[in-house]
Amino acid sequence: MSHPAQATQPIGEDGATRLESFKYDDAIVRKFVLATVLWGVVGMLVGLIIAVQLALPAANLGLEWTSFGRLRPLHTNAVIFAFAGNALFAAIYYSTQRLCKARMFSDVLSNLHFWGWQAIIVSAALTLPFGITQGKEYAELEWPIDLAIAVVWLGFFGVNFFGTLAVRRERHMYVALWFYIATIVTVTMLHVFNSLAIPVTLTKSYSVYAGVQDAFMQWWYGHNAVAFFLTTPFLGLMYYFLPKAAEKPVYSYRLSIVHFWSLVFMYIWAGPHHLHYTALPAWASTLGMLFSVMLWMPSWGGMINGLLTLRGAWNRVAVDPILKFYVLGITFYGMATFEGPMLSIKSVNALSHYTDWTIAHVHSGALGWNGFMSFGMIYWLLPRLFQTNLWSKKLMSTHLWIGTIGILLYVIPIYTGGITQGLMWRAFDASGRLAFPDFVETVTALMPFCWIRVVGGLLYFVGVLMLALNTVMTVLNRAKVYDEPIITAPALAPRYIDPPVPETQLAGNLGVALAADSVFVSGWFHRVWERKPLKFTILAIVAVVTASLFEIIPTFLISSNVPTIASVKPYTPLELAGREIYIAEGCYNCHSQMIRPIWAETKRYGEYSKPGEFVYDHPFQWGSRRIGPDLAREGGRQSNDWHVRHFKNPRDLNANSIMPTYEHLLNQPLDFEGIQRRVDVMAMLGVPYGENVKSGKAIEAARVQAKQMAEDLVKQGGFEGMGDKKVIALVAYLQRLGKDISQPADAPAAPAVAPTARETFKAGDKVLSANVSAKEGAR
Amino acid sequence: MSTAHSHSPSVVHGSAPQDLVHGARSRDHLSDHEYDGIREYDNPTPGWWHLIFIGSVFFSIMYIAYYHFSPIAWSIEKAWQAEQNAEVKRLFAGKVLTPDEAGILAVAADEPLMQYAAGTFQTNCAACHAKDGGGINGVNLTDDHYKNIKKIPDFYTVITNGANNGAMPSWRTNFSDNERVLLAAYVMKLRGTTPASAKPPEGEVLPPFPKPTK
Numbered sequence: 001m002s003h004p005a006q007a008t009q010p011i012g013e014d015g016a017t018r019l020e021s022f023k024y025d026d027a028i029v030r031k032f033v034l035a036t037v038l039w040g041v042v043g044m045l046v047g048l049i050i051a052v053q054l055a056l057p058a059a060n061l062g063l064e065w066t067s068f069g070r071l072r073p074l075h076t077n078a079v080i081f082a083f084a085g086n087a088l089f090a091a092i093y094y095s096t097q098r099l100c101k102a103r104m105f106s107d108v109l110s111n112l113h114f115w116g117w118q119a120i121i122v123s124a125a126l127t128l129p130f131g132i133t134q135g136k137e138y139a140e141l142e143w144p145i146d147l148a149i150a151v152v153w154l155g156f157f158g159v160n161f162f163g164t165l166a167v168r169r170e171r172h173m174y175v176a177l178w179f180y181i182a183t184i185v186t187v188t189m190l191h192v193f194n195s196l197a198i199p200v201t202l203t204k205s206y207s208v209y210a211g212v213q214d215a216f217m218q219w220w221y222g223h224n225a226v227a228f229f230l231t232t233p234f235l236g237l238m239y240y241f242l243p244k245a246a247e248k249p250v251y252s253y254r255l256s257i258v259h260f261w262s263l264v265f266m267y268i269w270a271g272p273h274h275l276h277y278t279a280l281p282a283w284a285s286t287l288g289m290l291f292s293v294m295l296w297m298p299s300w301g302g303m304i305n306g307l308l309t310l311r312g313a314w315n316r317v318a319v320d321p322i323l324k325f326y327v328l329g330i331t332f333y334g335m336a337t338f339e340g341p342m343l344s345i346k347s348v349n350a351l352s353h354y355t356d357w358t359i360a361h362v363h364s365g366a367l368g369w370n371g372f373m374s375f376g377m378i379y380w381l382l383p384r385l386f387q388t389n390l391w392s393k394k395l396m397s398t399h400l401w402i403g404t405i406g407i408l409l410y411v412i413p414i415y416t417g418g419i420t421q422g423l424m425w426r427a428f429d430a431s432g433r434l435a436f437p438d439f440v441e442t443v444t445a446l447m448p449f450c451w452i453r454v455v456g457g458l459l460y461f462v463g464v465l466m467l468a469l470n471t472v473m474t475v476l477n478r479a480k481v482y483d484e485p486i487i488t489a490p491a492l493a494p495r496y497i498d499p500p501v502p503e504t505q506l507a508g509n510l511g512v513a514l515a516a517d518s519v520f521v522s523g524w525f526h527r528v529w530e531r532k533p534l535k536f537t538i539l540a541i542v543a544v545v546t547a548s549l550f551e552i553i554p555t556f557l558i559s560s561n562v563p564t565i566a567s568v569k570p571y572t573p574l575e576l577a578g579r580e581i582y583i584a585e586g587c588y589n590c591h592s593q594m595i596r597p598i599w600a601e602t603k604r605y606g607e608y609s610k611p612g613e614f615v616y617d618h619p620f621q622w623g624s625r626r627i628g629p630d631l632a633r634e635g636g637r638q639s640n641d642w643h644v645r646h647f648k649n650p651r652d653l654n655a656n657s658i659m660p661t662y663e664h665l666l667n668q669p670l671d672f673e674g675i676q677r678r679v680d681v682m683a684m685l686g687v688p689y690g691e692n693v694k695s696g697k698a699i700e701a702a703r704v705q706a707k708q709m710a711e712d713l714v715k716q717g718g719f720e721g722m723g724d725k726k727v728i729a730l731v732a733y734l735q736r737l738g739k740d741i742s743q744p745a746d747a748p749a750a751p752a753v754a755p756t757a758r759e760t761f762k763a764g765d766k767v768l769s770a771n772v773s774a775k776e777g778a779r
Numbered sequence: 780m781s782t783a784h785s786h787s788p789s790v791v792h793g794s795a796p797q798d799l800v801h802g803a804r805s806r807d808h809l810s811d812h813e814y815d816g817i818r819e820y821d822n823p824t825p826g827w828w829h830l831i832f833i834g835s836v837f838f839s840i841m842y843i844a845y846y847h848f849s850p851i852a853w854s855i856e857k858a859w860q861a862e863q864n865a866e867v868k869r870l871f872a873g874k875v876l877t878p879d880e881a882g883i884l885a886v887a888a889d890e891p892l893m894q895y896a897a898g899t900f901q902t903n904c905a906a907c908h909a910k911d912g913g914g915i916n917g918v919n920l921t922d923d924h925y926k927n928i929k930k931i932p933d934f935y936t937v938i939t940n941g942a943n944n945g946a947m948p949s950w951r952t953n954f955s956d957n958e959r960v961l962l963a964a965y966v967m968k969l970r971g972t973t974p975a976s977a978k979p980p981e982g983e984v985l986p987p988f989p990k991p992t993k
Binding site: 095098099101170172174175240243244249250251252253254255256258262277282283286289290291293294296297298300301304308346429431432433434437438523597598599602603604606608633636637638639640641642645653654712715716717739742 | 809810812814815816817818819820821822823824825828831832835836838839842843846847854855856858859862863866869870891894895897898899901902903905906907910915916917943944945946947948949952953
């Protein structure tokens with residue numbers, strides 16, 4: 001029953017089994033491996049810098065380009081798409097060729113893919129620090145880069161991969177290839193539909209979605225970027241490189257079938273768990289939670305298959321750092337995929353959301369699973385690709401231990417800090433008031449944890465430097481001329497007869513059960529799919545598209561999801577310009593704009609946010625982390641003067657603030673001329689801007705509002721000459737946040753001038769705006 | 780086979796492997812799949828895996844049935860509203876709060892309400908006036924000088940309508956009438972306290988306020 005596969009396969013009737021000779025393309029794998037190491041160093045260095053900034057705000061040197069809000073997207077993009085991206089490409093290019101017994105379909109496409117992807121990474125590094133961003137997490141890159149990503153990912157990588165499947169010489173596709181297929185088709189779908197935007201200029205675009213729908217699409221994307229960029233390709237990596245390094249058979253073929261399909265189908269639904277208690281409709285939130293809970297076992301299927309493959313090899317694990325990297329990586333995967341479902345439970349999420357708990361969770365996944373699986377693969381590949389010994393096995397072993405200690409020193413304090421802050425936010429004292437009424441108290445309490453995190457991150461980074469050193473030295477000692485063995489394998493025969501359905505192992509005479517056992521439980525049906533890449537790919541697409549549509553269609557079509565609030569009006573032209581500065585500075589990286597219906601939260605920030613308040617927000621800016629306080633009801637809470645002083649130096653007003661200084665906003669001129677085009681694009685997206693802001697009038701309206709605000713600023717004792725500076729637009733935007741809900745419904749749309757504090761509140765007294773809830777109706 | 784001499788996985792075929800630590804694993808049998816030397820066992824999925832998976836599906840069905848289709852489950856918003864109502868009842872039940880001098884003085888004598896108001900002040904007013912009222916960007920509320928206050932009800936008026944061209948914002952929509960009376964009393968009582976850091980006086984000196992009385 002266990003003859004080598006080739007020998008047992010029936011040969012087509014025409015007997016076409018001509019032997020073919022070919023070589024694997026390892027040059028492209030070498031490129032991807034070196035890029036992985038390079039971008040690993042860069043991405044993690046940026047991570048270390050922003051970790052220091054959280055504890056020591058002055059570490060940004062007061063430069064606008066190095067502030068936390070601009071560097072954090074650079075860090076996340078660099079480690080996800082540059083480091084992990086190149087690692088998964090290295091894994092796919094090395095293993096796919098061998099699993100298909102074929103060279104990559106096209107060397108030209110391989111190189112276009114490699115250089116195109118590196119160009120995208122460089123363009124990210126050249127845009128994000130300059131505030132060029134779409135303002136959606138992990139999808140920040142602007143539209144020309146988005147287009148390039150689509151071309152490189154599907155046009156170069158996808159075509160090359162599926163072309164290789166088409167010319168393969170191995171009849172059946174191994175489980176690693178299933179995961180690669182799911183990765184390529186799903187990432188394409190996620191990227192294209194989340195990034196749909198209307199360009200305003202070459203470096204600015206507005207999401208076609210707004211508010212609740214944009215939030216839904218963003219986290220459908222964001223969660224599944226984790227699933228299909230950081231999980232499925234790395235499971236594929238595991239399925240190839242782990243049994244290779246362990247020299248052991250994979251534990252269970254049947255488990256790989258069940259966990260692959262359940263994982264691919266269920267992951268897609270889970271996105272809304274990032275939006276619990278928000279203005280997202282409750283049904284979507286529930287689906288997100290439940291599919292996350294159901295996803296626990298499908299995720300663990302991968303962990304079981306990984307760890308149990310090492311049965312009988314633990315003596316090797318004890319002496320082989322590569323296997324140790326894999327064991328630790330898979331263990332962190334197991335912990336993260338238990339923690340994920342737990343965090344997705346609404347009541348747990350009520351505590352964890354907006355805190356560092358989430359940051360600890362993703363880093364145990366990223367540093368442990370993605371990092372260690374990549375490192376194990378690279379150390380295994382280096383001697384094979386460069387055809388020499390690894391420069392230092394001792395240094396590899398040191399990397400393992402310093403990396404492990406680094407992860408623990410990173411995640412443990414941040415878990416502690418996250419839970420601490422979450423509990424502080426919701427703590428009440430005996431008099432019924434918030435026990436920590438001042439937000440900054442809950443930040444100051446975290447500072448010791450932030451410093452320990454810096455130490456942990458530093459250790460992990462030193463480990464990556466060790467990898468880089470080992471890589472460079474190994475490359476320097478590489479073979480003078482690479483030996484490229486010629487592989488011979490028979491081409492696939494045009495026809496193939498599947499082996500007979502196996503005998504059932506069940507006893508009894510229940511026909512249906514016996515048939516089900518032999519066809520399904522044995523995996524026979526799946527064996528047939530495995531030799532049909534097109535059918536397999538279509539089935540994978542059907543799984544992810546069906547799962548997506550179950551949530552997307554109701555989100556967009558059921559109007560009761562977003563009850564209209566008559567008093568919510570579009571932003572004025574000046575406020576719109578200010579919103580763009582808010583996005584460019586990356587304010588959403590530290591400030592949420594979403595007050596949840598949680599008692600401690602409304603006590604701190606005011607009336608909870610309603611879906612109808614965000615209908616003109618292209619893109620939404622709800623945020624996912626409160627390093628600073630929520631801003632959903634910031635409008636009117638401070639004077640214009642306070643805001644300008646606060647931007648100049650937050651510590652002038654709050655000694656313990658860790659917010660960066662934004663003095664450049666007080667000096668840089670506001671681009672009034674560009675405002676008209678922005679208003680026009682918003683109008684195109686359906687924002688009801690009337691005639692009074694068309695054909696140049698928006699610019700005039702912005703100037704009038706800015707002038708009046710600047711005059712008010714001076715009267716308030718504030719700075720002079722701010723009327724044509726960026727800061728005036730940003731303050732105008734902040735002063736608008738969360739105000740509309742308490743306005744009378746017949747207030748004029750898009751007023752040419754901002755209502756002053758006195759005019760704004762003609763609405764009359766209101767008791768805790770409870771009537772707003774009534775107006776909004778049932779949700 | 781044993782692990783010691785298996786350099787290439789392709790030699791792993793034949794009988795079930797013997798695990799030297801855990802003994803024979805007679806249930807394992809290799810499938811005939813082989814890819815680049817990688818083999819696969821045909822082991823069944825673990826029983827506990829099935830149980831938890833099926834259990835999670837069952838939990839999900841029950842959860843939806845309870846929270847989305849049963850009349851007894853509360854929505855998140857309804858639970859919030861209940862807490863809100865209980866809070867209003869706890870603070871203000873049986874009390875008539877009026878924004879005139881007598882009303883503010885009466886509230887100022889209500890110690891639990893003043894403790895509560897301290898929290899509201901620190902959450903919402905400390906950004907400009909400092910936690911202890913010493914003043915940062917906003918005026919010092921602890922000294923005898925007042926810019927916009929002439930008499931006690933003005934505390935309520937300034938909080939409600941704002942002052943100084945918006946330097947002091949209006950808090951009309953942020954707080955209920957009752958909460959603004961509480962805040963007015965709390966700010967009035969800050970006079971004469973000693974802040975950690977006091978902003979220089981602004982405005983006119985007012986005569987002492989009457990003592991808070993029930």
